Amino acid sequence: MSQSTQSPRLETPKARLIGLSVRSLAFVADNPVVVLVAVLAILVLVAGNIQPRYLTAAGLRTTLLQAAPLGILAGAQTILMLTGGIDLSVTMIATGAAYVAANQSPNGAAVAILLGIVVGVVAGSINGVGVTVFRVNPLIMTLAMSGILLGLFTAWTQTILQGSTQVAGLIKTISAGAFWDNRIPYSVVVWAVLSLLLIWLLRRTGWGRLIYAVGDNEVAVRLAGVRVWQVRISAYIVAGILGAIAGILLAGRTGAVDLQLASTFLLPSVAAAVIGGTSIFGGVGGYAGTILGALILSVLNSILTFLNVGQAIQQVVYGLIVLALAWGYAGLTRRG
Amino acid sequence: MTPTLSVWRRAVARNSWVLGVWLLLGGLIVWYSTLIPAFGQFQIVSISKNSLPLIYLAIGQAIIVIAGGIDLSLGSLLLLSNVIAARFMDDQPLGIVFLVAVGVIIAIGLLNGLTGYVISISGVPDIVVTLATSYIWSGLALWILPSPGGGTAPEMRWLFTGSPSGIGGGYGMPILMIILPTLLIFVISRHSRIGLSLYAIGSHSVAARLAGLNVRQAKIVSYAIGGAMAGLAGLATVAITGTGDPRFSVGAGATLNSVAAIVLGGVALTGGEGSVLGVVATAVTLIMLNPILIAMGIDSNSAQVIQGVLIAGVMMFGGVALLLRERRS
Numbered sequence: 001m002s003q004s005t006q007s008p009r010l011e012t013p014k015a016r017l018i019g020l021s022v023r024s025l026a027f028v029a030d031n032p033v034v035v036l037v038a039v040l041a042i043l044v045l046v047a048g049n050i051q052p053r054y055l056t057a058a059g060l061r062t063t064l065l066q067a068a069p070l071g072i073l074a075g076a077q078t079i080l081m082l083t084g085g086i087d088l089s090v091t092m093i094a095t096g097a098a099y100v101a102a103n104q105s106p107n108g109a110a111v112a113i114l115l116g117i118v119v120g121v122v123a124g125s126i127n128g129v130g131v132t133v134f135r136v137n138p139l140i141m142t143l144a145m146s147g148i149l150l151g152l153f154t155a156w157t158q159t160i161l162q163g164s165t166q167v168a169g170l171i172k173t174i175s176a177g178a179f180w181d182n183r184i185p186y187s188v189v190v191w192a193v194l195s196l197l198l199i200w201l202l203r204r205t206g207w208g209r210l211i212y213a214v215g216d217n218e219v220a221v222r223l224a225g226v227r228v229w230q231v232r233i234s235a236y237i238v239a240g241i242l243g244a245i246a247g248i249l250l251a252g253r254t255g256a257v258d259l260q261l262a263s264t265f266l267l268p269s270v271a272a273a274v275i276g277g278t279s280i281f282g283g284v285g286g287y288a289g290t291i292l293g294a295l296i297l298s299v300l301n302s303i304l305t306f307l308n309v310g311q312a313i314q315q316v317v318y319g320l321i322v323l324a325l326a327w328g329y330a331g332l333t334r335r336g
Numbered sequence: 337m338t339p340t341l342s343v344w345r346r347a348v349a350r351n352s353w354v355l356g357v358w359l360l361l362g363g364l365i366v367w368y369s370t371l372i373p374a375f376g377q378f379q380i381v382s383i384s385k386n387s388l389p390l391i392y393l394a395i396g397q398a399i400i401v402i403a404g405g406i407d408l409s410l411g412s413l414l415l416l417s418n419v420i421a422a423r424f425m426d427d428q429p430l431g432i433v434f435l436v437a438v439g440v441i442i443a444i445g446l447l448n449g450l451t452g453y454v455i456s457i458s459g460v461p462d463i464v465v466t467l468a469t470s471y472i473w474s475g476l477a478l479w480i481l482p483s484p485g486g487g488t489a490p491e492m493r494w495l496f497t498g499s500p501s502g503i504g505g506g507y508g509m510p511i512l513m514i515i516l517p518t519l520l521i522f523v524i525s526r527h528s529r530i531g532l533s534l535y536a537i538g539s540h541s542v543a544a545r546l547a548g549l550n551v552r553q554a555k556i557v558s559y560a561i562g563g564a565m566a567g568l569a570g571l572a573t574v575a576i577t578g579t580g581d582p583r584f585s586v587g588a589g590a591t592l593n594s595v596a597a598i599v600l601g602g603v604a605l606t607g608g609e610g611s612v613l614g615v616v617a618t619a620v621t622l623i624m625l626n627p628i629l630i631a632m633g634i635d636s637n638s639a640q641v642i643q644g645v646l647i648a649g650v651m652m653f654g655g656v657a658l659l660l661r662e663r664r665s
Contacts, residue, residue, distance in 0.1 A: 151638060263585075
């Protein structure tokens with residue numbers, strides 16, 4: 001469009017400009033993380049512009065407290081998306097784990113956390129068996145699992161889990177507390193450790209390579225002698241464990257457990273992984289991008305809260321930005 | 337194996353699933369009628385009218401999935417249609433109500449056609465684009481109607497429920513409103529050029545393109561049909577409940593139910609396979625499960641668990657059947 005309106009004498013500088021932009025586009029296409037960092041930086045500055053207090057340790061802490069559970073849930077989503085799967089039950093696993101942790105809190109924080117994680121292992125295994133052995137589509141299997149968990153825990157809150165709404169003090173400290181003059185939340189440390197572990201697992205271990213390989217070409221992997229079902233089931237179990245940890249952190253952060261504890265995180269957890277460049281068809285992506293995706297969504301959330309535009313506009317803007325980021329990402333990587 | 341034999345065999349396999357889900361629904365209805373003391377007009381009306389929104393949504397989802405996509409925003413489009421209808425039909429003369437109804441269906445069809453266009457030019461997966469648009473549409477719905485309210489004309493309620501007040505009435509209208517849109521979409525999808533091209537791009541979009549089909553146009557059409565059906569579902573919702581409800585969770589639940597209904601109804605999520613006829617039976621089945629389980633004396637929480645187990649169980653059955661068939665061949 002601009003070509004027809006430009007006069008000819010601008011041709012040379014314009015050509016140079018095009019050459020430059022092609023080169024920078026190629027660079028960006030090879031390193032999409034750069035774009036994400038830039039988007040994140042811009043969003044943080046925008047947030048700081050609207051609310052100057054945001055750029056202090058306290059302001060950033062709020063965002064990080066929000067980003068940690070989202071980032072961990074999105075980690076579950078990332079691993080499964082790399083294998084070509086998805087988990088729509090991850091937030092119900094989180095809620096269930098939070099309930100069990102709250103129920104077991106009188107026995108000490110360690111027992112509570114461990115038994116909470118058991119919820120994730122059990123639900124993840126069932127998901128994995130359904131998807132691999134019985135060949136149920138992951139979308140349907142995890143959707144059904146989500147319904148099953150919701151029903152079970154709704155019933156159990158009136159019976160065996162009655163009164164379990166508070167988690168142990170130690171869990172609260174880990175989830176909502178902070179150290180170094182109240183600057184760095186413990187939950188971010190948990191997230192950081194899990195992140196390093198995930199990135200190491202995905203990049204440096206045989207298991208991680210299999211995760212990518214299964215998502216890229218399952219038939220080839222099977223013909224190469226890999227037991228694909230083991231890889232997939234293990235991915236669902238890891239996702240379940242991550243979901244459970246996120247749920248326990250959320251329970252500690254909000255202080256109380258209820259059935260809607262994590263439900264608002266479901267779509268953002270998928271969106272964070274997608275924005276971070278993980279393909280929903282499997283085989284492409286990684287956790288580093290997802291971390292940035294979770295941070296971007298959390299900062300965005302803070303900005304929309306500061307602007308006080310009301311929930312309606314918040315949802316519209318949220319949707320538009322997720323769409324724009326995904327579109328931009330697809331455009332960049334296709335060019336590359 | 338000659339090609340004609342394999343085509344014939346595939347057709348039987350496809351129709352056997354549709355037949356199976358209709359038999360399942362028939363069996364459920366018979367069983368339900370023995371469970372409760374009096375089975376009559378009231379039960380038929382309530383089941384048929386309450387199934388309408390999910391039937392429409394599932395038909396729309398089926399068309400989109402058959403064409404190789406998936407639409408997570410259909411529930412939000414239902415919300416949008418529901419609140420526009422409730423806000424602008426309240427206390428209006430019949431002419432305006434009619435215009436709003438037709439306008440909503442067309443506008444939401446066009447909106448979703450635009451989503452299909454965005455998917456096709458951006459190269460972003462369907463599931464991601466519609467995830468994002470689901471936020472946009474439900475945000476708009478919340479903006480149009482910030483809290484549940486509004487209303488509609490008695491004629492509108494009669495159209496979908498068979499009674500001007502939405503309570504009681506005959507089963508003629510709701511059943512007619514199930515049959516008419518279903519047949520329309522079925523005929524379009526199986527007997528028109530564009531309908532067959534939906535199956536073609538869904539089963540192999542590259543082959544379809546090489547055969548000279550306009551893949552982008554077919555994609556946009558599939559999303560537009562899906563959107564129009566979501567619009568219709570929103571109108572049915574306002575007719576049944578008498579109000580508009582912009583809550584995000586309502587839309588999300590409706591979307592997930594529509595995906596469950598089509599998969600149970602024999603539409604493969606990989607595209608190019610299935611029929612809207614089976615989808616109608618499973619949508620009614622999903623709606624019927626709740627009253628049946630309650631009639632059996634099971635509380636609603638356990639009903640939720642059983643529904644989940646049933647969905648997973650039916651799909652596992654399908655998976656094992658597939659496995660056995662592969663082993664045999």
